[in-house]
Amino acid sequence: MIKLIMFDFDGVIDNNYELHFDLCCKKFLNFTREEHRKQFDGNVHIEREKLKNRDTGFDFLKCLSDSRKERKIREEIKKTLINLSKNYTLGIVSSCNEYGIKDYLECNQIQDLFSFLYGYETHKLKTHKFKKVLNDFNFKEDECIFITDTLGDILEANEIGIPTVAVDFGYHERERLEKGNPLKIISSFNELIDTVKNIN
Numbered sequence: 001m002i003k004l005i006m007f008d009f010d011g012v013i014d015n016n017y018e019l020h021f022d023l024c025c026k027k028f029l030n031f032t033r034e035e036h037r038k039q040f041d042g043n044v045h046i047e048r049e050k051l052k053n054r055d056t057g058f059d060f061l062k063c064l065s066d067s068r069k070e071r072k073i074r075e076e077i078k079k080t081l082i083n084l085s086k087n088y089t090l091g092i093v094s095s096c097n098e099y100g101i102k103d104y105l106e107c108n109q110i111q112d113l114f115s116f117l118y119g120y121e122t123h124k125l126k127t128h129k130f131k132k133v134l135n136d137f138n139f140k141e142d143e144c145i146f147i148t149d150t151l152g153d154i155l156e157a158n159e160i161g162i163p164t165v166a167v168d169f170g171y172h173e174r175e176r177l178e179k180g181n182p183l184k185i186i187s188s189f190n191e192l193i194d195t196v197k198n199i200n
Contacts, residue, residue, distance in 0.1 A: 001200050003143040005084060005192075006133065006162075009094040009101055009119075011149035011170025012189075013081075014071055020064065020171070027060040040150035040171050044095050045124040047152075061120065065100025073108040077189045081113050084193065089137070091116040093129045093146065098122070126156040134160075145183075145196060154180030165195055 007013055010020060024039075025031045028051050039047040084090060090113055094101060098119035105111040116136070118129040130146075133139065141161040148154060149170025157164045158180065166182040167189070168174040177185055184195055 001143065002088065002145050002196055004089045004091065004133070004137065004139050004145070005196060006091050006093050006130075006144060006146045008146070008148040008150070008153055009092055009104075010096060011172075012147055012167055013077060013092070014068070014073070014104060015170055016067075016071065017171055019067060023058075023060050023063055026063075027056055027058040029054040029056060037172060037176070040152045041176070042152045043125055043156065044150075044152065045120075061097055065097040065103075068100040068104035069107050071104055071107075073104075073110065074189075078108065078110060080190045080192055081110060084196070085113040088196070090114050091133065091137075092118070093126055093133065094119040095124075095126070096120055126153060127159050130157065130160040130162055145199065147192065149177075151176050151180050154182050163199070165192070 010016055021033065021036050024036050081090065092101060092114055096119055098117050098121050101117055101119060102111065105114065118132060122132065123129055134141065144162050146153065146157045146162050146164045147167065148164055149167045150172045154164045154166060154177065164182040166177040166185045168177060168185050168187050174185055183199065186192065186195055
């Protein structure tokens with residue numbers, strides 16, 4: 001029975017793909033869209049290390065974090081999160097800086113919906129963050145579900161034994177997501193309510 005829903009942030013709660021790609025183009029010389037998507041086939045921080053010989057020194061993470069105060073949540077996503085928070089514990093597990101995500105949550109008045117936020121400051125690896133969630137909140141793997149938009153996240157969750165639901169409106173397309181064998185792939189955020197209910 002699902003008790004905890006964990007969300008990836010970028011591409012799921014805030015679908016900021018184009019902004020993210022534009023900032024990456026400032027950080028890495030001659031950066032292509034396919035290279036951008038491939039960064040998320042595994043752990044993004046490990047994949048990014050492979051491009052350090054093309055790094056311009058641009059502070060990508062700071063610029064992305066600073067942009068969050070200006071970002072507005074879509075009403076459909078906000079309503080769905082409020083609805084889910086009535087029956088489940090919600091949390092965020094991200095690869096980005098926590099302070100920027102906190103700014104976004106506060107500016108969009110949804111900070112009280114989430115019991116925790118584990119981002120870059122907690123650890124680079126999501127496998128580590130998943131283990132921390134299980135330990136800190138005393139959940140079992142089969143009581144959790146992780147909602148993400150990338151193959152790399154699915155693979156990290158698989159490693160820990162946490163089931164996933166993928167969204168195909170974020171950074172990765174359906175074909176790439178299918179390689180990780182998520183429980184389901186959805187195309188609209190509001191599908192989550194019935195999807196999680198049906199897992200139970």
